[in-house]
Amino acid sequence: MNQGILFNDDVNANDNKLVFTAMVNGMMVKCVLAVPLMNSETAIKHFQDHQFDYEMQAELLIEDEMYELDGSILLTLL
Template sequence: MNQGILFNDDVNVAHNCLAFTAMVNGMMVKCIIATPSMSDEAALKHFKDHQFDYEMQAEQLIEDEIYEEDGSVLLTFL
């Protein structure tokens, strides 16, 4: 795991998306997962069940510098 990337414990659900943040060398990067239609409770449970996999996916995108125009990274729903 990259020591320059730290994941915060701040997952949120809004508009069929899960979002959490990472600190990358002192900068905040928003990590976004587009989810299928599901309740907020189900989306949060899904994230908790797959959190490590999402963090690994985000880490790879950040290391490869694959950012969206707004500086966020867009993860694939698992």
């Protein structure tokens, strides 16, 4: 695991999106996951069940500098 990337203990779900954040060399990066047809409670439960996998996916995207125009990264639903 990259020591320059730290994942915060925050996760929010609304508008069919799930968002958590990472600190990358002192910069906050939003990690966004589209969760269509999931209510907030279901989306957060899904994230908690697969948190390590999503953090690994986010880490790879950050390392490859796959940022969106707003500085966020978009994850793929598992």
